[in-house]
Amino acid sequence: MKSDTVYKAAFNDMLQLLATSSVGVALPPEHNLSRHLGVSRTTVRKVLLEMAARGFVAGEGRSRILAHMPPESARFSDAETQSTSSQVERQFMEWMLRGDTKPGTLINELELARLFGVGTTGIREFLNRFQRFGLIERRPNAGWLFKGFTEDFAIELFEIREMFEIRSALAFAELRPAAPIWSRLRAIEREHHELLGEIDERFHDFSDLDNRFHRLVNSAVPNRFIDDFYDIITFIFHYHYQWNKRDERHRNEVAINEHLAYIAALFSRDRDQVRAACNRHLSSARMTMLRSFGR
Structure with missing residues (x-):
């Protein structure tokens, strides 16, 4: 299951990479694609074989070119890449x-x-x-x-979250314009605007969007230990504070707007703007969490 989802996610990322190119242009070498897509060369070869079978790519080895621009329908669904x-x-x-x-x-x-x-x-x-x-x-x-958790436990965990996310956000802003992560950020930005337009009926849906946005930011600096630890961070900061139902709709609307400012800062690639937007949002999240403990 794991290898299949990794392959499908890499296939989607490869489609995004091809979308920035033109028919007839040579593809990067396999080792470059491996580094760019964040997968093994074995997975890269599997992706290229499927691309060739569908007629998107032609040639072999260093002579591969984009033969046909893939349609949007070629992408695997989000469910298949999870x-x-x-x-x-x-x-x-x-x-x-x-x-x-x-x-x-x-x-x-x-x-x-x-x-x-x-x-x-x-x-x-x-x-x-x-x-x-x-x-x-x-x-x-x-x-x-x-069993639940204590306020001290949540605060200690939040300190780790702050340190890692600020580091990830700054690294995000340094990524190349062609990196697939930018298209994912643009898609999440659209989801934020859509949810904001339907906030009265869908404010509960913010939880999942919040989780996916912060995971995307943190993916700019892959770290196997933080990836595992983030399950706990998700539970504490993206879900626990929402058990306080008071003003939940308003709190989620505020958080969506903070996310949009954060996203705009990332697209600006200005480190000072990114740091300020990240700190502002995390500070707000900390206050929301503390209020859920009755402060």
Whole structure:
């Protein structure tokens, strides 16, 4: 499953790269594509073979050229490029939020597996990550107890988030204009405007968009330890503070506008603007989190 989703994501990124080129132009060497797409050369070759089979690419080795501009329909859907673990994470977080789950809630992995349409192994692996931090306790018969977390725990975690995200945001602004991440940022920007226009009916949908935006920013500096740790960060900062239902619609509208200012700063590539927008949004998120603890 993992290799398939990695391949499909790389295929989509390759399509984006080709969209910035012209028919007849030579493709970069495989090692350059590997570095640009962030995947192995084996995956690159698999992508190129499929591109050739569809008639988008012609030639071999260093003589490959763009033979035909791929249509937008050639892209794999977002669902196909998400790993099972990512799907479980998104569904679990939505389940926790929509169900207004509080400390002391019992969680049954068999029920979650049926609800999410995945195997119990995927559910168990995901919950085990929280167990390491003392947020969830395993019980007999496929059961888990959600224990919650303290204000001190959340503040300490927030400090890590701030340090890493500011570093990632500054690195984001330094990326080449042709990098696929810019088109993803533009797509997320459109989603923000769409949600803002329907905020009265869809303000609950901000949670998923918030998560995806911050993960995109952090992807500018890949780090396997932070990637794993970010599951906890997501849970605390993108979901917990929303359990405070007071003014939720207004808070989400404010956050959307902060995101749009943050996105505009990233597109400006001005380090001072990026740092200021990032700090402003994270400071606001910290205040929202502290209010959820009754401050």
